[in-house]
Amino acid sequence: xxxxxxxxxxxxxxxxxxxxxxxxxxxxxxxxxxxxxxxxxxxxxxxxxxxxxxxxxxxxxxxxxxxxxxxxxxxxxxxxxxxxxxxxxxxxxxxxxxxxxxxxxxxxxxxxxxxxxxxxxxxxxxxxxxxxxxxxxxxxxxxxxxxxxxxxxxxxxxxxxxxxxxxxxxxxxxxxxxxxxxxxxxxxxxxxxxxxxxxxxxxxxxxxxxxxx
Numbered sequence: 001x002x003x004x005x006x007x008x009x010x011x012x013x014x015x016x017x018x019x020x021x022x023x024x025x026x027x028x029x030x031x032x033x034x035x036x037x038x039x040x041x042x043x044x045x046x047x048x049x050x051x052x053x054x055x056x057x058x059x060x061x062x063x064x065x066x067x068x069x070x071x072x073x074x075x076x077x078x079x080x081x082x083x084x085x086x087x088x089x090x091x092x093x094x095x096x097x098x099x100x101x102x103x104x105x106x107x108x109x110x111x112x113x114x115x116x117x118x119x120x121x122x123x124x125x126x127x128x129x130x131x132x133x134x135x136x137x138x139x140x141x142x143x144x145x146x147x148x149x150x151x152x153x154x155x156x157x158x159x160x161x162x163x164x165x166x167x168x169x170x171x172x173x174x175x176x177x178x179x180x181x182x183x184x185x186x187x188x189x190x191x192x193x194x195x196x197x198x199x200x201x202x203x204x205x206x207x208x209x210x211x212x213x
Contacts, residue, residue, distance in 0.1 A: 002072060004059045005029050008117055010097040012050050014040070022050055022071060023101075024058070027114040031106050034060050034071035049074040053083060053093055053121055067106060080121050088129030091209045096120050096137055098204035103145055112144045123172040131185050131211045132167060136175050138192050139168040147199050149191075160187045 007024035010031070015021045020036040039046040049056065055078040061070040083089045100117060104110055120137050127133070142148055148168070151161050163180050167188075170178075180188065189211060196203050 002059050002061055003029075004057065005032070006057050006077070007032065007055070008114070008121070009050065009052055009054045009056075010101060012052060020050055021068065025097075025100060025110065025114055025117055027111040028109055030108040030110045031101065031104055032060075032069065033067055033106075034058075034069045036071040039071075046071070046074055049076055051079070053080045053097075054078070055080070055118070055121075080125075082125035083121065086125070086129065089124045091206060092124050092129060092134060093121055095134065095204060095206040095210035098206055099138070099141060102202075102204055103141065103200060113141065116140055116144065119172055127176055131189060132163075132175065132178055132180060134207070134210050135164070135188055135192060136167040136170075136172070138196065139164065142195075142199075143168060149195055154191060156187060156191055157184075160184045160191070164188055164191070 005024070005026040005028060007026040007029075009022055010025050011023040012020050015035055018038050018040045020039045022034050022036050024032045024034065026032055036046050036050055038044045039050055041047065054076060057075040057077060059072040061072060063069050080093075083093055096117060100113060104113060116137070120133075124133060139149070149164070151164060154161065156164065160180070163178060163184055166178060167175065193203065193207075
């Protein structure tokens, strides 16, 4: 049986000399892994359609024996090409993908988190890389996971606490107007680092690079 979905590629890596494993984030099916047989061949109909953060409509045949399904067709929607113009943007997008991969179950519907990742990929190249972009993503993701921080129990200073509240609630366009001081940014960074470690056990290694960019 052939199934169809719309997804964002979170990771693509070689399986053989001619094939790829492609990890997708979708709204209805959650995180899904497919094998793209022959995708690395010069004349493959999949060639050029499977790269990091591409959004596409795709079809696949579900495996009965594993979680690695067979990719059939891909129709590109968006390549997010501007991300490749700045290393800092790619680092932020990669960290977002890694954090979603760590905190969500496979093949479980994730409509809100799919939209959150889609929004992140759209907003990143609209401004220079900023730590508050990552802070906002972390807070919004934690909210979707049911892990919203209780700021009343935090040791954040009043100014930093107010910024965290706005980062969690405001839309992406409004967030661009927030200008935390360097001291506040370090305070928020340390607060979220501790919170993520406590609740998740570990943090993807790309966080440092995403914030430094």
